[in-house]
Amino acid sequence: MGYRVAVVGATGNVGREMLNILEEVKFPVEKLHAIASRKSIGVEVSFGEQIIKCEDLEQFDFSTVDLVLMSAGGTISRAWSERIGAAGPIVIDNSSTWRMDPDVPLVVPEVNPDDVEWADRKNIIANPNCSTAQLVVALKPLHERARIKRVVVATYQSVSGAGKEGMDELFDQTKNVFVLGATPPKKFPKQIAFNVIPFIGSFRDDGYTDEEAKMWNEVHKMIDPEIKLTVTCVRVPVMVGHSEAVNIEFHEPIDEDEARDLLRDSPGLIVIDKRDDKGYITPKEAQGEFPVFVSRIRKDPTVENGLSLWVVADNLRKGAALNAIQIAQLLHERGLLRQKALA
Template sequence: MGYRVAVVGATGNVGREMLNILEEVKFPVEKIHAIASRKSIGQLVSFGDQNIACEDVEQFDFSKVDVVLMSVSGSFSKEWSPKIGAAGPIVIDNSSAWRMDPDVPLIVPEVNPDDVEWANRKNIIANPNCSTAQLVVALKPLHDRAKIKRVVVATYQSVSGAGKEGMDELWDQTKGVFVLGAPEPKKFPKQIAFNVIPFIGAFRDDGYTDEEAKMWDETHKMIDPAIKLTVTCVRVPVMVGHSEAVNIEFESPLDEDEAREILREAPGLIVIDKREPTGYITPKEAQGEFPVFVSRIRNDPTVENGLSMWVVADNLRKGAALNAVQIAELLHQRGLIRQKAIA
């Protein structure tokens, strides 16, 4: 017997990817519901070989489903996730709304799977920021071995992290450059085609952005609040796939060879690290893939016990939809999904 599953925000990039991955991993689905806003009622989305018509979130009875995957704005989730959780199903939310709530577990299954055990406090589980998700998968096994003191990260984040509007803007500007000139930016503050933008989110008083703050706050919650972490988030003209240049300082010695072996054995990771012109991963190769990829692992001689590495993942998958489905799989494996009797 499978579960009755609803995907809220089913017409967006991540919502569609959630539907694709549920089918791809053969999650036990008895009945699937695609839920969207009123303007999308009746719009068809794919689930395997089925076409499903979107239903209205305002009219849908959430008490008849077991699991709800949410890919919506933070404000929408703030309003709806508690209502849905109170109706019975477990909510796995991809927005930033609940990540730092002390009564809501923030989970990457390879990093802190045991935290699902207290999801019943609010019946909500939070998915981390896309850049954090891939970072913590790479950091956790190294932290377990040598204890991380400090991390310096520069991200190279694709436009799909800003949704379909971001992808459309890169596409339109790229075409425009070769014809009549790039159209004025709308989604991003400056031209993204043939450019990079060292600003994602909104500035805080300390000069960092909220996107950068999410990465250290979420890493502290999932791994260790003692880790010192500083971040510069950069938007780059790549459609799908986030990359990160990561520099780590450990409390005890850990050389590149041992780090490479630890990462090779760690769940959810693939190491591609040959010292030749094509011996590393790029976001193009990571697109459509499940794992987090690590390359360019090397000692940093400028600090005691230092390493540098390159971390890449498909942000629509491990950074969002895949992680949400993996959380659902974890709940299933531990018998934590309360199924309703079918009327």
């Protein structure tokens, strides 16, 4: 007995990755529906050995499914998620729309799995921001051991975080630099090929961007509102994989060896940390992988209890699609997915 699952936004980068991971982890799917906008009706996507044609979001009867994986953007989620949840299935949403709603759990299974227990308030569970997801997997075990006081983060975010248009723009600009000159930017505010852009999202009145604010708000909701956190989000010319330089100040002493051992024993993490030219991870090696990788663990001598880390993950996987499927697995393990449609 499996579940009837709908993937909304099935033709996008994350939607296609959701389909791949559902098959990879052998999630118990009885029937899979690929849902998209009207313009994508009939477009074919792959699910294992099956080829599935996309169905129309406007016409689909969501009361016939048990689980909806939503990755169609904030506008669609805002318009549809509550209606879908009211029809019965649980919605796992990848947009920022519901993350800070007090009646919607924001979940990374390695960090706050028990929060899925109150998903029935709206039948919606939110996926965090891609950069937040990998960050909290690394922070949680350290916070439990030594209580985090303050975190300073600089992100190095790949263009896939901006969707297929971002990936296409990097590819086209990189290719054309050597021919006719880089094509003008469309998706990004400035040229991304051979460049870095210290701006993601939109500016707030305080000078930070909404992408940066998402990270500290989500850390507060999932781990501890007392943690002070400041962020600079940077777009870099990498196709897939987000990286973060993380500086942490603790209330209690913790040395780098203890932190290294603690992280090695924590779920969802792999530590690659040797002091040679192959002893650290880059986004290239993390691409296609499930875990969050931690490298460059070292003492920060400028504060009493400080450490610096390098944190890398595949943003399309742990940062989005994988985390959503792991939430679905958690719901399944705890008996919280109702098979109403198969009764």
